[in-house]
Every structure is written in C-alpha cells, then in structure tokens.
Amino acid sequence: MKKLFLILLPAAALTACGKDDGRTYVTEHNYYTMEMSEGGEFEGWDFKAQVQPFPKYFVYRAKEWPREDLNDASSYDLPRIQFFWANLGDKNDPMYTDYEGQVKIWSMKTDGTDLRLVMDSLPKGALSGSGKMVRSPNMRYLAFSYGGSGKAVYDLKTQETTVLDYSGPTGFLWAEDSSYLYYKTGPDTVYRWDVATHKKTKTDIYITDTGIIRDGKRYIVSDGGFVVFDEHTNNKIYGIEWYQADKTIEENVAEFRSLSPDLTVSWVETRWAQKIQGRNHFLLNLEDRTVSKSIGSRYILGKSGRFVDANKHAMVMEVRDYKTHKAWSWRPLGHNRTLELKTLYNGLANNGLWFKDSR
Secondary structure (H helix, E strand, C coil), X not given: CCCCCCCCCCHHHHCCCCCECCEEECCCCCEEEEEECXXXXXXXXXXXXXXXXXXXXXXXXXXXXXXXXXXXXXXXXXXXXXXXXXXXXXXXXCCCCHHXXXXXXXXXXXXXXXXXXXXXXXXXXXCCEEEEEEECCCCCEEEEEXXXXXXXXXXXXXXXXXXXXXCCCCCEEECCCCCEEEEEEECCEEEEEECCCCCEEEECCCCCCCEEEECCEEEEECXXXXXXXXXXXXXXXXXXXXXCCCCCHHHHCEEEEEECCCCCEEEEEECHXXXXXXXXXXXXXXXXXXXXXXXXXXXXXXXXXXXXXXXXXXXXXXXXXXXXXXXXXXXXXXXXXCXXXXXXXXXXXXXXXXXXXXX
C-alpha cells in the first residue's frame, strides 16, 4: 500500500495521482476517492448543475492525517471551510476506536481539496461541537464552542487549548489584529479575552455569532438588522433593518445569518422561514444599505456574495456561483455525519474566488 502526498492540486489534476482500486492513499490507513458531483439538484432554479470529480475522504487513523500548517502557504491559496467531524462513527467497524469516534475539527479548501486536521481533542472530553467556530484574522487562533455551551480557543502554533467559559450562547468576534476576542456568556453578556495575557474583562458591547471588526468599526449581523459600531467608543454609527410589521418580534429574529468577508453583502433567515419554507430570507446590500427578499439559502457568503454555500454543514458542499449561475453539490466526507455549522475563513484569498479556474 503506497503512502502518497496530501492533495494540494485542483480536483481535475488529482486523477493523475497513484491509485489502488480507485483509492488514493494519503497515509497508510487513510485515502480519498474521486466522486462525481451530483446533477439535477438545481432544476427549477436559475443555476446549471456542474458534474465533475471531487475528493471524498475516508479517515481511519486521524493521527496519521496531515494537520493544518500555518507555514504551508499552499494551503491558503483559496478560501477555506472549517467544521466539526468525528471521522469514524461506526462502532462495528474493525478500525473503530474511541479516539477515532470522537469529534475533531477539520478544514479544507472551498474546492474540496486539501483536507487538514486542525485539532483532535475537544476540552473536558466533550462529545460534540456547538455553533459557529471563528478563526482569527491571522489564522493562528480558533474560537469554538463545545458540549452545548463551553467556549475555548485553540492555538494552531502551540497546539494548546484555552478554556474560556462553560455557559451561554455561542458568539465570537476577533479583533482585526487578532490581539483580543469577544465572546458571549449570556444573551446580553460579552467578555473580552486578551490573547497575550489571557485576561478576561466584562464589557458592555453587543455581538452575535456573525460579525467582523475592520478599520476601527464593529460590523454585526444582529437579531433584527445589520449594525455598525465604533469599536473604540461603542457608539452606533448606523443600522439596516429587515423588520416585517406583519410578523411578531419572535418571527422577525434571525435564526441563521452570514456576512461576506469584504463587508458588501449579508444574508439572514428569520425564524418565520422555519415555519414556511422559502419565506423571510433577506439579502442586505451593505454598500447602498438596501434590503430585499432572497430566494434560496446562503449560509456562507463569499466575497461580494458571488460564491455561496447553501448547506449549513460539511456533509454536503452545495456551492453556487451567482455570477455564472453554475452550481456544484458534492459529499466530501466518507464516514459518519456532522450536523454542526461550518464556517468560512481566509475568505479573501484568490480574490475571494472559490475555485482556481474561476474568472
């Protein structure tokens, strides 16, 4: 059984790698296969399904799998997706161990290549991840929730985990220079954690699970609108609402939200949309500060909202290109399920394009 290098090439080039019964081995016990993306998923939509090969990963021994390496520039030539995944969940599989069955954090490029192990052990033996994880702008630190309400930061350089708290909803927001982190411990309670000193300080600022700090401003996709604050004074600069007068306050609250990495587009799905499919999805143009109804899900937004992922979790990549109206749907994970939210980081790499051959 050959031991081969990790995928670092576009999907089309991967078919040239050495294979064994359709398998390309990354390490002795781990491999990927090339599977065709699914067609026909977008009939009735203004998108044309693209049928092409994408890697599907089968990881039996996670400790053998290459880790994300901050010094490997080739891993960061495209935007990346990060997600929770227990790589082997079938206890009847002869390769199963408790370690392989536990939830870990992984990442891959938006074109499905370059799967990497980020961290392999959640704090306190937690059995699950929770909510949106958020990478620091310098990509060294990963803020994540676990076990429902626990909160921690993982340092990719030292491979050390710092536990922040054990209570409250998920919500993280990194400083633009990655020097501090805001995190929620209650609906209206936010702390600031200093990366250098590890000191925690209670604040009076407002955050959710979706936001960006840039150029001295704090951009937040809130429960009922998009709000911009001065990061130094905490004064509100302006806001954009999507409030619907004929709905209750509860029905107007955002259930899911996304924000493009260049701060031009935001998308929300309100709780009302959970009751009536396809209603109350809003697209916010942050440049002209307008709101419009949106058809279709955009749980992850790329630069300018051109590329989106219409699926919440990493079991399925459902990518749409709103410029060319092409769409791709593929399943990158060969074992077990993951239903936690995936998130985007390094979103402006390759000028924000999710495939190297995009124009």
